Amino acid sequence: MYAMRGIDKRYDAVIACQDASLQVEPGEIRALLGSNGSGKSTMVKILAGLVKPNAEDILIDGKPVTIHSGLDSRRLGIATAFQDLSLIPTMTVLDNILLGNEPKGKLGMVDRQQSLADVVALLDRFHIDCDPDAYVQTLMPSMQSMIEVAKAVFLKPRLLLLDEVTAALHRDEVELIFNVLRELKAQGTAIIYVTHRMNEIFEICDTATIMRSGQTVAHVSTGEVTLDEIVFYMTGQRPDTEEILETESLDHDGRDLILDVEHMELYPKVHDISLKAYKGEIVGIGGLEGQGQPEFIRAVLGLTRPEEGTIAYMGEAVHFRSPADAVRHGIGFISGERNREAMFPDRSVGENVFAGSAAKGALFKYLTAKVVRDFAQAAVDKYDIMVGSLDHPASSLSGGNQQKLVVARWIAMNPMLLLLDDPTKGVDIHSRREIHKILRQCADEGMTVILSSSENEELLEIADRVYLFYEGRVSGMLSGASKTPERLVAAMMGMTRENNGATKEIEPA
Amino acid sequence: MIDIKRMFSRFRRTPAFIGFTLFVFVLVLNIVVQGPAQFFSTRNLNTLFSKNMPLLLTTMAMSPLLISGTLDISIGIQLGLVNVVCIMVFQEWGVSLYVGFLMGILASLVVSALCWVLVSVVRLPSMLASFSLIYIVRGVNILIMDKPQGKVPAEFYKTYDSLIGGVVPFSALFLVTVLLVWLYLMRTKFGRNIYAVGGNPRNAFAAGIDPVRVQFQAFMIKGVIAGLAGICLTLMTASGNPLQGEAYGLRALSACIIGGLGFGGWGSMACAVFGAGFLVIIQNTVYYFFNLLYRLIPGFTVTSYWQNLVSDIIIFFGLLMTIVTAKGQRETLKQGFVKQFKGGESVAE
Numbered sequence: 105m106y107a108m109r110g111i112d113k114r115y116d117a118v119i120a121c122q123d124a125s126l127q128v129e130p131g132e133i134r135a136l137l138g139s140n141g142s143g144k145s146t147m148v149k150i151l152a153g154l155v156k157p158n159a160e161d162i163l164i165d166g167k168p169v170t171i172h173s174g175l176d177s178r179r180l181g182i183a184t185a186f187q188d189l190s191l192i193p194t195m196t197v198l199d200n201i202l203l204g205n206e207p208k209g210k211l212g213m214v215d216r217q218q219s220l221a222d223v224v225a226l227l228d229r230f231h232i233d234c235d236p237d238a239y240v241q242t243l244m245p246s247m248q249s250m251i252e253v254a255k256a257v258f259l260k261p262r263l264l265l266l267d268e269v270t271a272a273l274h275r276d277e278v279e280l281i282f283n284v285l286r287e288l289k290a291q292g293t294a295i296i297y298v299t300h301r302m303n304e305i306f307e308i309c310d311t312a313t314i315m316r317s318g319q320t321v322a323h324v325s326t327g328e329v330t331l332d333e334i335v336f337y338m339t340g341q342r343p344d345t346e347e348i349l350e351t352e353s354l355d356h357d358g359r360d361l362i363l364d365v366e367h368m369e370l371y372p373k374v375h376d377i378s379l380k381a382y383k384g385e386i387v388g389i390g391g392l393e394g395q396g397q398p399e400f401i402r403a404v405l406g407l408t409r410p411e412e413g414t415i416a417y418m419g420e421a422v423h424f425r426s427p428a429d430a431v432r433h434g435i436g437f438i439s440g441e442r443n444r445e446a447m448f449p450d451r452s453v454g455e456n457v458f459a460g461s462a463a464k465g466a467l468f469k470y471l472t473a474k475v476v477r478d479f480a481q482a483a484v485d486k487y488d489i490m491v492g493s494l495d496h497p498a499s500s501l502s503g504g505n506q507q508k509l510v511v512a513r514w515i516a517m518n519p520m521l522l523l524l525d526d527p528t529k530g531v532d533i534h535s536r537r538e539i540h541k542i543l544r545q546c547a548d549e550g551m552t553v554i555l556s557s558s559e560n561e562e563l564l565e566i567a568d569r570v571y572l573f574y575e576g577r578v579s580g581m582l583s584g585a586s587k588t589p590e591r592l593v594a595a596m597m598g599m600t601r602e603n604n605g606a607t608k609e610i611e612p613a
Numbered sequence: 614m615i616d617i618k619r620m621f622s623r624f625r626r627t628p629a630f631i632g633f634t635l636f637v638f639v640l641v642l643n644i645v646v647q648g649p650a651q652f653f654s655t656r657n658l659n660t661l662f663s664k665n666m667p668l669l670l671t672t673m674a675m676s677p678l679l680i681s682g683t684l685d686i687s688i689g690i691q692l693g694l695v696n697v698v699c700i701m702v703f704q705e706w707g708v709s710l711y712v713g714f715l716m717g718i719l720a721s722l723v724v725s726a727l728c729w730v731l732v733s734v735v736r737l738p739s740m741l742a743s744f745s746l747i748y749i750v751r752g753v754n755i756l757i758m759d760k761p762q763g764k765v766p767a768e769f770y771k772t773y774d775s776l777i778g779g780v781v782p783f784s785a786l787f788l789v790t791v792l793l794v795w796l797y798l799m800r801t802k803f804g805r806n807i808y809a810v811g812g813n814p815r816n817a818f819a820a821g822i823d824p825v826r827v828q829f830q831a832f833m834i835k836g837v838i839a840g841l842a843g844i845c846l847t848l849m850t851a852s853g854n855p856l857q858g859e860a861y862g863l864r865a866l867s868a869c870i871i872g873g874l875g876f877g878g879w880g881s882m883a884c885a886v887f888g889a890g891f892l893v894i895i896q897n898t899v900y901y902f903f904n905l906l907y908r909l910i911p912g913f914t915v916t917s918y919w920q921n922l923v924s925d926i927i928i929f930f931g932l933l934m935t936i937v938t939a940k941g942q943r944e945t946l947k948q949g950f951v952k953q954f955k956g957g958e959s960v961a962e
Contacts, residue, residue, distance in 0.1 A: 154819055175821035190819045192812035194878040195805075203809055204820040206802050213800040239626075 105129050105165055106151075106182075106263050106294055112159035113146050113318075118530060120146040121157065122318045128263065128294040133285060135305045135326070136298045138315035139338050139596075140393050140558040144298055145187075147315070148267045151296075152184040153177035178204065181262030185253045185269045187298075187394075193241035198223050200240055201255045223258075230254045231280050245272050245372055253281055257288065264288065267298045271394065272372065282308050300392050302331050302597060314338055335597050339560070343594035359383045362418060362521055362552040365404065369412035373399040375576040377413075381521070381554055386547050388567025389556040391596050396576040397556045401525050404554075405437055406430045418520070436519035438510050440526035447510060449499035454480035456498045457513045483516035504535025511539055515546055522546070524555045528562060540566050560592055574598035628880045631938050632872035632887035635931050639891055643898040646905060655776055662782040663774055663849060665893040667692060667858070670842035671865040672872075672889035673791055673882060674835045679869055681831040682811035682877035683739045685728050687746035688839055689862030690754070693855055695721050695843020697754050700763035700853030710769060717847070718840030724750060725836030726829075733828040747859065754855035763853035773848035787841055788886075795882050798834070807831055812878030868892050871931045891931060899924040 106128050113121040121143040128134045138144040149155040151162075153171045162169050164180060171177050177184070184190070191200050201223050202214070209215030223236050232250050240248060249272045256264055264285075270278045285295060285308060297309055305312060306326055314322045314337040322337045335343045363381040368374055373396040381387045389397050403410045406424025414421055417433065424430040427437065448456055457480035480494050498509060507527060514522060522543075528536045543553050543566065557563050563570045569583040572595035580595025582588075624630060644652045651657060671688055678684050695717035703713040724746070731742040775783050798804055806827045809817040814824040846858060872888025874880030899920050906913055 152819060154815070173821070173823070174819040175823070178821045184819065186819070190813075190816040192809045192816055192878060194812040194875075195808050199805055199808070203805060203817075204822055206805060208802075211797075212802075213797070214802060214805065216800075237623075 105163075107163040108147065108151070109161040109163070110159055111147065111150060111157050111161070113143070113150070113155065113157045119318050121150075124315060124318060124320045126296070126313050126320065127323075128296055130262070130292040130294050131289055132311060133289055133295040133297055133309045135309035135312035136296055136315070137305070137312055137334065137338055141317070142315040142338070143318040144315050145267060146318075148184065148186075148265050148296070148298060151177065151182055151263075151265055152186075174204075178259065182265065183256040183259040183261035183263075184265040185256040185267065187268035187271060189248055189252050191240045191248060191252055191255070194239065196237050196239055197227075197234060197243075197251060198236040200251065201226065201258050203255075205259055226254050226258050230257075230284060246274065246277060249273055250277060250281070253284075257284060261293065263294045263296070265296050265298075268300065268394075270299060270301065270304065278304070300597075302334065302599070305334070306331075316340065331599070335593055335599070339589075339593045339596075341589045341593040343597060343599055344588065344590035345594045345599050359385070360418070361416075363404070363554070364416040365400075365413065366416070367413040368400065368403060368410045368415070370396075370399055370403050370408060370410045373576050374403065374410070377573070377576070377578055379554075379571055379578070381552050383552055384547050384550045385568045386543060386553040386555060386566055388563040388570040389554065389573060390558075390560060390563045390570055390592065391573035391579070393558055395573040397573050398525055400573070401437075401523050401554070401556055404430075405435065405523060431517075431519075434520035436514035436517060436522040438507075438514055438522070438524045438527045440529035447498055447506060450497055452495050453498055453501070453509060454494035456509055457483050457494075457516060459513060479516070483512050502532070502535075504531040507531050508535055508539060508542075511542055515542065519551065521552045521554070524553065526556055526558055528557065528559070536562070560589065560596070564589060564592065572596050628873040628875070629883040629887060630873070631935050632884050632891065635871065635934065636887040636890045636894070639894045639898055639927075643894050643901070646898055647901045655780060659774070659776055659782040659784075661893065661897065662788075663784040665889075666784045666787055666845040667842045667849065668861055668864060668868070668893065669788060669886065669889045670791065670838055670845060671861045672868040672885045673788075673795075674838035674842060675865045675869050676874055676880065676882050676885035677807065677831040677834045679874045679876060680811045680878060680880060681807045681828050682814065683732050683828060683831070684866065684876075685725070685732075685743040685746070685832075685835065686740065686862040686866060687724070687728065687743045687750055688835070688865060689859045690747050690750045691721055691724050691839050692843040692846050692858035692861055693754050694724060694750050694757075695840050696847045696850075696857065697758040697853050697855050699844065699847045700765070701757055703765075704763050710766065714844050717843055718837060721840035721843060722833060722836035725832040725839070729829050729832040733825045733832075743862075747862070751856065751859070758853055758855045761852065761854040765847060765851040770848050770851040773845070784845065787845060791838055791841065792882065792886075795834075799882075803827070803830060808878050810878075864892060865889070867928065867932065871928070871935055873935060892928060895927050895931075896920075896924045899927070 108124070108126045111121045111124040113119075124143060124147060126134075126136065126147055136144045136147065146155060150157050150160070151171065153174045153176050156172060160170075162171060169180055171180065171182075192203070195203070198220065202219050206214040207218050207222075209218070220236060227234065227236065230250055230253070232247060232254065234243060234247060240251070243251070249269055253266065253269050256266070270281065273281070285297075289295065299305065309326050311323065311325050312329075312334065313320060314324070314334065316338060324334070324337075332343055335341070360383040361380060362383050363379070365377065365379045368377045375396075377396070377400055379387070379389075379400075389400070391397060399408070402408055404415060405427050406429055407427055409423070415423065417435075422433070424433070430437070448459060451459075454476050458476045477494060484494070498506060501509060511527070528539060531539070540562075543555070547553050555563075555567060564587060569581065570587060570592060571578055572580040572582070572592065574596070575598065579598050580591065582591055582595070647657075671692065674688060675684065698720045699710065699713040699717040702708065702716045703710045706712070728743055728746055731737050731746070732739045773783055777783055777786075806817070806822050807830070809820065809822055810824045810827045817824055817827075842861075843858075847853070850857070868888035868891070869880070869885055870888070871891055872880070872884035872886070874884045874888070903915070903920055
């Protein structure tokens with residue numbers, strides 16, 4: 105029996121887990137469920153030895169243990185298959201599966217003949233049709249996911265952790281994995297299964313632990329609960345599948361269509377997404393994490409090129425060659441990954457505000473400090489952004505103020521269309537409000553805003569219309585009176601209403 | 614016949630293939646320019662091996678580091694350290710030169726351990742840390758030996774320049790020994806771990822491997838091979854010079870890249886050998902090519918700087934070709950994905 109109790113994990117001020125608990129018996133398949141940022145991945149990483157919790161109490165068969173590394177985790181009979189894969193792309197399938205578990209042969213050498221037979225048998229068991237000597241990086245993502253699971257099973261663990269491993273898999277591949285899981289269950293292996301696909305829980309899992317905001321809110325048996333109840337535990341909302349896919353009943357008052365994306369396909373995350381944004385509107389993009397939202401926004405920006413579909417901007421079909429091209433056409437982009445994608449942390453606040461406009465002007469135009477200062481000051485004054493001194497380095501600001509700074513930079517350029525990818529990630533509530541206020545003010549002045557967010561409250565609060573993404577498709581579009589928390593949750597979980605009124609999950613691709 | 618074909622197609626997919634192609638290309642060029650009889654004379658082969666063994670070994674010392682995802686450009690001046698330690702121990706302590714060799718390897722191991730601490734434990738960027746090490750090691754070299762001096766007994770350097778059985782260059786023994794030991798290591802657990810750590814340290818850690826420890830082992834192997842390179846340098850020059858060898862570091866790095874080693878988990882020792890071989894042979898070829906020009910065109914003379922310019926331009930194109938080919942391989946892979954993906958979907962429909 106594996107049990108975790110009173111797990112706490114904090115990243116600075118952000119709480120990932122708080123007094124969370126989880127318990128699994130041999131021969132039990134337990135689902136670990138939760139919405140965005142609920143801490144389920146953190147729980148998996150703690151058991152895998154990748155994250156060290158601030159407070160922990162992990163018991164195996166009643167005896168307390170500590171897990172401080174991947175090695176500790178393996179020694180305790182735990183094997184993990186990760187969502188973002190733990191395979192080494194530059195190594196072969198054989199070497200990856202054997203990694204850390206190589207059979208010893210003569211003179212301390214690895215016994216390749218012995219291992220080859222074992223690995224071929226393993227690949228057969230999962231019906232994986234690939235050369236054991238092929239480099240993993242040359243394989244399709246779905247095959248890599250299968251190998252990731254096979255690798256964990258190969259360790260013959262007492263506890264198997266599967267973290268959203270089916271996200272990239274087809275239905276028949278999922279079935280193959282389920283067959284193996286049932287065999288393992290019969291042999292007495294304990295299994296913890298993390299997924300966002302609700303139908304899989306009822307198909308394979310015996311019990312479920314549900315987390316919300318880092319806390320364990322319920323331990324249930326899947327035979328005794330309904331889908332609606334599980335979603336309620338996860339989100340605090342009863343799902344309502346009424347009218348989540350309303351089409352073209354938009355009251356745009358004859359406003360101009362600014363962005364019109366039709367049937368965008370972008371391998372492997374985006375499948376057939378259509379989205380419209382009108383002038384002066386705030387369009388929200390929501391859903392569980394990893395359903396294609398960032399990929400979609402980056403494709404609109406020209407960072408990646410979609411394989412299918414059209415993007416029309418201000419009535420003209422466009423294909424931006426690069427983000428710089430998109431910016432020239434009056435598009436702004438703000439990323440939640442401030443340090444990586446949006447800010448120059450060592451430059452001053454003023455220079456950071458000015459940076460976007462500098463890219464627009466003539467390359468060798470002579471700039472004085474005063475030009476930069478005045479420009480930044482005007483932007484800061486207009487939108488009432490408290491940034492402290494303009495001369496301090498941007499890294500001296502708090503996360504919330506840094507993000508306001510990035511917003512100010514783009515607003516100052518007065519774009520036609522502003523794309524925001526989870527801009528309030530890790531931003532305090534006060535700064536978040538101010539950012540919302542600025543965005544609303546801009547929208548009222550005629551700017552079109554597309555905002556992707558992992559937080560439902562934010563979408564409901566600020567967006568005029570919300571598109572929900574599920575497995576790379578639009579699972580719901582809410583506006584006006586249909587924009588309720590219940591409907592948003594239903595669309596986020598990919599639930600849809602059948603003709604007879606019963607709710608079910610949208611079939612994955 | 615089919616077997617050979619399959620083996621070739623498998624070899625084509627290995628990282629060493631580009632380096633191998635480049636190496637064979639310049640080798641053929643060299644044989645043509647110099648004349649086969651001249652080139653294959655034992656004397657010429659012996660000179661090729663004995664004069665270039667330091668570079669070859671330095672490149673081989675660099676490769677475990679690159680595979681494990683780090684590097685050390687101060688490797689060059691470390692040859693100088695091994696050189697001065699060998700000579701000074703022999704000269705000042707009055708002991709056998711073999712003791713000097715041992716102390717030289719020990720010195721190389723100590724510097725390697727220092728570099729490991731900076732790069733793997735303290736986690737400084739490896740390029741910067743090893744660049745600063747160049748100046749530290751150079752300072753230590755001058756502390757040990759303030760000016761070029763010392764002599765290696767004749768029997769040592771004569772053995773180094775000799776031919777075993779009149780055929781095999783003695784210096785080639787170093788190469789063969791290192792290769793054999795490396796081949797053995799690659800078949801042990803360490804051989805898997807080093808690629809895992811270079812390929813993705815986080816995932817290696819999740820698989821129960823300690824990346825810091827594996828990098829330490831890589832640094833120790835590098836230390837031993839660099840020590841051997843320093844000994845070859847000592848035997849080749851037959852004297853001590855605290856400031857020599859520095860250029861070997863960057864040349865070894867470029868040889869690795871030309872040979873097809875990537876930064877982290879990609880490539881093999883064969884890449885290092887082919888890459889270094891390419892650098893060596895191209896310079897040889899250009900030298901004989903200019904000799905040919907002198908003979909064919911009466912009155913044609915240029916300084917040797919022109920030879921360096923020509924060979925460096927060719928090396929530049931070699932680097933370019935490696936990078937372009939590697940990019941091409943990746944692109945084909947990506948297109949393959951999309952094709953497979955779309956094929957899979959149409960089957961599902």
